[in-house]
Amino acid sequence: MNIKELFYKPTNATKYTPSTGTCTGSESGLLDNIYLMFKNTFFFSYVIQFLLVWLMYKFAGSGRYWKMLFIASIAGLFAASIENITLATICSGAHEIIEEINAQTAISGIEQDKNTIYKGKVIMFLLAEPFWIITEYSIPILNLIKMKAISKGKVAKIIKYSIYVLGIPFSVIRFTIGFNRYMNGYLNDDYIKILHGFAFGIMAAADIICTIFIIYFVNKYNRRVSNGNNLTDYIQQSSYTILITVDFVSLFLSILCIYVNVFSNHIVPFTPNSATPFHCVKSVFLLILAVDALLFKYGANNSTSLQNSSENTTLKAISENYGSKNKSALSIGKPYNTTFNGSMNLSTIGSPTVVNPNVSTVNNISTSNSVNLKSPKVSNISAYGYNDSFDGYSPGTSRNNSVNYSSKTIVKNYTNENNNKKSFEIKAYPPQQFGFLYNQSDYSPMDYNNYRNNY
Structure with missing residues (x-):
């Protein structure tokens, strides 16, 4: 032979x-x-x-x-x-x-x-095969890109080389299909259809391998991350569904192409044309994956926007609440504290304290993210927190003659006021993005900027 x-x-x-x-x-x-x-x-x-x-x-x-x-x-x-x-x-x-x-x-x-x-021999059928190989075997390669970004360890390398190795028999089968078409001068016969079934089977095997390990690595990553978000849920609900659907279609297309052309006793529903619906879906695999990727991208953008909006709303509430307390402080000549930090408890602002009038008083508050808040009238406040145009001074009384405001600073104690015990806390969680968006080390935080630059 x-x-x-x-x-x-x-x-x-x-x-x-x-x-x-x-x-x-x-x-x-x-x-x-x-x-x-x-x-x-x-x-x-x-x-x-x-x-x-x-x-x-x-x-x-x-x-x-x-x-x-x-x-x-x-x-x-x-x-x-x-x-x-x-x-x-x-x-x-x-x-x-x-x-x-x-x-x-x-x-x-x-x-x-x-x-x-x-x-008559038709050489163009053979020349079309390299392009068919690229477009059809791109599905496992796309899944490999997803998986490689989630994990780059030893297991990921083994899977990568396995996908590349499976591409060899897939290419050989596709060239065999093209050679038979070239020699016979037509598109299909039972032998060519069976070869299609084996090619689809190899593609399905590569897809299933990638899908299994994508799900495994993502779930393993989620277990290592203490703070999840709704973006992870979207990945599981959308991308997982698309991955499994593509695998399902490829597998059934392979089985039907082989079965209906090997066995002549066709039974309902396995008729000679029963593979056609699956073949139609396979022809638009790339479009399905592109739409899913587009939805995922804008879903990630919306998730991040909502998170930033929520954090800004929290900061605004803190600003308004803390600013109102400083306004009341101004009415009695208290120092105005313009700097505090993101994670705080406003229930313990301070206690009555006499301070050096030559030194500005700033309360120590637990810190995580520094935030600067300024009163609308901060330009009218001196270094000690006094208002130069304060109404407490009578026209005929100088500031040096004022007993109440010349020698000490009074800080009101809010500790014992129950209605002021409000705790605000800001936690900034880094947004988690799906692995195929960019390259990263094993289970490292998924950075949104990298996602936008690479996806």
């Missing part, structure tokens, strides 16, 4: 045989054939997929994940264009040719040799 016999299985079918799905006999001119390809094949899905992925990549995407999506969509468009333009070319005038052959057969009573009339 030579190499050709190993990869090529000759048949008596031709491009006009209905089961090959090549020329239906209704084709006419070249342009009309191209137009019909949008309806009769998956050509339209690859065109729409490219346009939408390109728009999302241009206006919303960046980073390795989006670049891979864009490259794969271009490859899918090239592969579909080469294949369908080739079909339109070799099937031009098919209707007239078939009618002429049938007429000659009816007159002579001798059936023409279809192998000599219809068959």
Whole structure:
């Protein structure tokens, strides 16, 4: 057995045989054939997929994940264009040719040799295969990008090389499909469909491996992080669903392609066309992943915006509450404390204290994030907290003659006032982003800026 016999299985079918799905006999001119390809094949899905992925990549995407999506969509468009333009070319005038052959057969009573009339090698079918390999095996590579960003340990390296190794038999099978199409001059027969089933099975195996370890690494990361957020829930509800759906479709497509072409006793619902719905979904895998990535990106933006808005609202409440206390302090000549820190308890501001009038008094408050609050009238307050235009001074009384305000600073004690016991606490939790957004070390905090730069 030579190499050709190993990869090529000759048949008596031709491009006009209905089961090959090549020329239906209704084709006419070249342009009309191209137009019909949008309806009769998956050509339209690859065109729409490219346009939408390109728009999302241009206006919303960046980073390795989006670049891979864009490259794969271009490859899918090239592969579909080469294949369908080739079909339109070799099937031009098919209707007239078939009618002429049938007429000659009816007159002579001798059936023409279809192998000599219809068959011919079509090199373009083989040239389209590298693009099919890129666009189809990009799905496991995209999942690998997700997984590699979550963990870069020994296990992640083993999985990475496993995915690369699985790409070798996948490529060999795809080139075998292209070689048979090239030699026979048509798209499909039972042998080619079975080869498709094995190719889809390898792709499904690679997808499932990545999905299992993505879920494992994300759950392991979440257990190490004490403070979760709703973004993690979104990852689990959305991205997990998409990952599992893609795996499910690839696996069932592989099983059905092999089963319905190996066993001739077709039973409902496993008819010869039962794999078609799954094949339709597979043709837009990249578009599904792009939409999910876009929703995830804006979901992350909204989550971060809501978190920042909540923190700003908390700071504003602290500012208003603390500012009102300082206004009351001004009415009795207390020092105005303009600096405090983010994590505090306003129930223990201080106790009555006599301080050096030459030294500004600032209360010590527990700190985590420094915040500066300024009174609207801070420019009218002296270093000691006095108001230069304070109404307590009579027109005829100088400040040096004022007993109440010249020698000491009075700090009101709020400790014993129950209605003022309000505790405010600010906690800044770093937003957690999904791993495929950027590269990072094992289980390190997921930084939002890196996410935006790379995704």
